[in-house]
Amino acid sequence: MCVAVPGRVTSIGEATPGLLPARVEFPDRTVTVNLVMLPEARVGDHVITHSGYAIRIFEPSASNDDATP
Numbered sequence: 001m002c003v004a005v006p007g008r009v010t011s012i013g014e015a016t017p018g019l020l021p022a023r024v025e026f027p028d029r030t031v032t033v034n035l036v037m038l039p040e041a042r043v044g045d046h047v048i049t050h051s052g053y054a055i056r057i058f059e060p061s062a063s064n065d066d067a068t069p
Contacts, residue, residue, distance in 0.1 A: 002050060003050070004048045004049065004050045004055065005026060005048070005049050005050070006026075006046060006047070006048055006049075006058070006060070007024040007025055007026040007033070007046070007047060007049055008024065008025045008044065008045070008046050008047075009022050009023070009024055009035075009041055009042065009043050009044065009045045009046075009047060009054075010022075010023045010024065010025050010030065010043065011023045011043060012035065012041070012042075012043060015039075018036060019034055019036060020034060020035040020036045020039060021033075021034065021035070022034075022035045022041070022054070024047065024049060024054070032052075033047070033049050033052060033053065033054050034052055034053045034054070035047075035053075035054050036053070037053055037054065037055060038054045038055070038056070038057060040057070041054060041057055045057050046058050046059065046060050
């Protein structure tokens with residue numbers, strides 16, 4: 001089973017080969033996530049994460065309270 005979790009990018013660190021670290025805020029915690037697959041992501045973007053990687057940028061809908069930390 002795959003679990004993808006929505007969160008909001010709060011900061012982006014310095015890129016190195018294979019790593020673009022970012023702090024991503026979820027409803028219950030803030031963690032470091034790798035943006036290497038989404039180098040176009042910016043602070044404030046909402047992203048879907050899986051296994052420590054951001055895999056998609058999305059626009060949260062007003063009806064989905066879980067998408068906005």
